[in-house]
Amino acid sequence: MTNGIDEGAGFKLVAIGGGGGVSQVLQGMQPYHGNLTGVIAVTDTGRSTGVARELGGIPAPGDLRNTLAKLARDPDDLLARLMQYRFVAPTLPALDGMAFGNLLIAALAQMTGDFGQAITIISTMLACRATILPVATVDAHLCAELADGSLVETELAVRGLNKPPLARLFLKPASAPANPAVLAAISEADLIVLGPGSFFTSVLASLLFDGMIDALRTSKARIVFVCNTTTQPGQTDGMNVYAHIDHLVALLGPGTLTSALINRSEDLDPAILAAYAAEGVHLLEPDDQELARIAAHGVTPLVRNLTETPSGKRELWNKQDTIRHDPALIGMALWKLILDQRL
Template identity: 35%
Template sequence: MSAGKKRNVVVIGGGSGLPVILRPLRDCNVEVTAVVTVADDGGSSGVIRNFMNIVPPGDIRNALVSLSLLPDDFLKIFQYRFESSDEFFKNHALGNLIIAAMTEMSGDIFGAVQKLGRFMMISGKVYPVATDPLVLHAAFTDGTQGSGEHEITVAHKVIERLSITTEKGEQPTPTSEVLLAIDHADIIVFGPGSLYTSILPNLVIPSVGKAVKASPAKKVYIANIMTQKGETDHYTDASHIKAIYHNVTDGIIDYVLTNTAIVPEDYIDFQKWDEISTQVKVDLAEDKKLGVTPITGDFLELRDQGAFHDGQKIAEKLLQILDGKV
């Protein structure tokens, strides 16, 4: 590596978890690439997806905002969500509409996102994992099946196997830029985010899973703070890793970062955050059996009566892994 060359950090995920570490990584001396899921079919993203047949823009929007160097006042406008009383625009985020408009203008979601990234002065890159909207499919342990991220989430059932297709039922094709970023990565980070609807939807694309397996990069899974009702009840950090291996392939994780700071139950508003259940526990022995190095510590941020990752602490630990200090 030449002197002064930035290391390449690829972060794979989606949802509200991905931005937690993108912003602090943006301010580090690394080249950040966010690989974002395009399987969301709920909320504003789902409506735009259905009406315009484009990839859902919400997770892409959040990643762009997290990496942008523009003033916060502009970013607040981009993130503004119309009130429910606005019948035509209700619940749409302005940024989602802008991404949809630029996609329609160019006919190319990937090019539209790259152009918008330049407009927003992002430090890094944001790549939708594919240019077609994808459909998530789940086989549940009770023998039933579900399709679509929203349907799978609200089912609150234990998932046996996950797969993903285009809306035509074909095998998805990731962009060449995504595969190149994975190939050139010095470290690949999975999450933080929902295991089955933010992280795995990227990895179960066969060519993405194979590219991650083949990459010489260090691979880090950020375990969730809390389990998700129905989906990951009673999961330890090792249980999450087993699910990734079961759905993708063995041996694609080198490290797991797990928070061990206690989440006070009397702080959490379980009605507001109704998808979470109990704190994810670390299973050191099982982690090591799986060939994964566990890294534990206080990665907890309590806010808004919820439990979240402290992005700054996570970013610092990732840099230590990059530098071989862990």
């Protein structure tokens, strides 16, 4: 693998993970150049997404819907807002809280017989400012072996609370192939960004599809991990930044992951941090010793203040709130990395 920048053909960035994290990376990179591709997780089985999966017999549409809407040419346009609109239907539990965009993706996938084509059609309708691809177009489920040897199936159970730590992830079916368009994008990329987002159920889950690991190992791109700002209940309880990177290196193999963008926030309100901690969401604060261990793994730690300034906890639909990255700060950090490599 050669980690360099192809300046002749135009710089190409590929971001891999869940809808929220990939959107932050792509939005942050918008001011710098336009050759951007988002590769989105498809194993979610959450409430609205889970119903749409059963209805259409499709991979998870939720993260894709969210990314498409956020990367629309005009996110405030009627269609972009309609993609995110959730039905209020208390007498119809299956539809109560259903995102319209999930149903649209399911309908187009059935009509065309091609999940990937459905995403392309909606991307065109929204005039998206990046290429948005599902990591796979097959209907596969995320499963895990826990530290006590027990097994859990489907993404909702994998991220469930009050269970032993996750020891091993796998897919059903085990040989579920990655989207060929994704593998092609990885082969042509100059920079590949993993995360931020749900570490096990979005980032690592996306790498399990057949062909993804080999594509990353043989890519000419620099591969950068954007580490989460906090732990995530049910997934990374008790894990520090080093543990996240150790998991990635074990999966990808030595020498594949080149750098890690690591947040070190200053002046966060102790009352807000305490409110998050009460729900099991703890700020990741690597010290110099931990950063040295990361460097010894062959991964260059790049420490920046990368968070937006939280004004308080937010109530999210069927999701755990956390301290979020600021897309502009991620974009600046990645662009500096690109410029440093060109010197």
